[in-house]
Amino acid sequence: MPDSDPQPARELDALRLFREPEGGAGVAIRATLKRDLVLLMRRRSEVLNPLVFFALVITLFPIGISPDPELLASIAPGLLWVAALLAALLSLDSLFRGDYDDGSLEQLLLSPHPLPALVLAKVAVHWLLTGLPLSLMAPVLGIMLSLPAGSYAVLALSLALGSASLSLIGAIGAALTVGLSRGGVLLSLLVLPLYIPVLIFGAGAVQAAILGDGVAAHLAILGALLAVALILAPWAIAASLRISING
Amino acid sequence: MSLRLQARKLACERDDRWLFRDLDLDIHAGEIVRVEGPNGSGKTTLLKILSGQLADFEGELYWDDQPMRLTRQDFLANLLYLGHAPGVKAALTPLENLAWYQALAGEPDDEPARFAALSAMGLVGFEDLPAGQLSAGQQRRVALARLELIPRALWVLDEPFTAIDRDGVADLEARLLAHARRGGCVLVTTHHELADSPALRRIRLGQEGDDAGL
Secondary structure, three states: OOOOOHHHHHHHHHHHOOOOOOOOHHHHHHHHHHHHHHHHOOOOOHHHHHHHHHHHHHHHHHHOOOOHHHHHHHHHHHHHHHHHHHHHHHOHHHHHHHHHHHOOOHHHOOOOOOOOHHHHHHHHHHHHHHHHHHHHHHHHHHHHHHOOOOOOOHHHHHHHHHHHHHHHHHHHHHHOOOOOOOOHHHHHHHHHHHHHHHHHHHHHHHHHHOOOOHHHHHHHHHHHHHOOOOOOHHHHHHHHHHHHHHH | OOEEEEEEEEEEEEEEEEEEEEEEEEEEEEOEEEEEEOOOHHHHHHHHOOOOOOOEEEEEEEEEEHHHHHHHHHHOOOOEEEEOOOOOOOOOOOHHHHHHHHHHOOOOHHHHHHHHHHHHHOOOOOOOOOOOOHHHHHHHHHHHHHHHHHHOEEEEEEEEOOOOOOOHHHHHHHHHHHHHHHEEEEEOOOOOOOOOOOOEEEEEEEOHHHHHOO
């Protein structure tokens, strides 16, 4: 190695400064989880917005269509699922936006830890504070649409499973559009087609529960979709972020 | 293992204009390299390329005498980059901000070290306020506290003196020199005139004829 530095003491010091890439990815992931949770808990309105939107939309349907319980019950699964899906979509735009604006996204990308794992932590927080509350709230709104008894648990479960996939798929779109100043519409266009399978099997599960059919198949497919999303989406999100930052 | 960042035949084009062409760089331990040039001459772009954030350029980067694509993990583990945006979350306190950076860098969680870093930056008494309530200069100081907190050999700093008061500027300049003396290496863009020192080297961008003289 050609010694570019004449002072040996300096070289020694430089060696002490050197770092080997080491473990600690778990620490970084935990810290990212904690940071995002704290951030969102301090900006309650961002957490409440999708929930309020969900409640408002569902409240308007009986008023707009008809208060007839039989009619409402037949369309309730689809309505609840569509409204929850749109509510989740509404909150996606801010997933990486804040980090992009203040420069922390650059720092995230320059971390020596695997980026897919770090973004997975961010998506997990998004699901915990959007998808999970939505799925817990859905049964309450189901009462308003006179959803038949016996399908409430399936509704909550299908939404919990499905919204995790929605968060993962949506994060790919959010990552791709983070560099654009008005990426919201583009994000919806990118992501909605990919949401359709989740919507079909999610609403289908609730419908099956109402009709008394077996729901296991629907839930299994939702689970399978989630598994595929969990495996592939983190890499896609990481690659999309790299593309966005490059622009 | 040696601290050495090299670039060969670096060229970058933006909007049909060459920001720089045939730029050869050799940056090693104990140096402060100041990238100079007027606004829009590509200083930030060069820093982003050298810190491995942009892929849209021609030429080759070498770290530790090996091509960057082979040693990227190793490079990132030794890099501390401070961009235009300070990367400080307004809703988090300075301590919480630093805690995330500490974990992200793979350092052990160390609260006293974070306090020490903040007090070295003159932020005693502001540790537990949301960073959004601090002034622009104080927020920049929170970001600069990472220099104190996270030991890294290569510092890449984009306009670190922005919004810093006069004492702070002198302090930061001394910090850069001390880092170079310790065997580290600093790559910096600034419009602030750095005091001459044997460690200081200049790279000028945006000259006519595209020759970036060393």
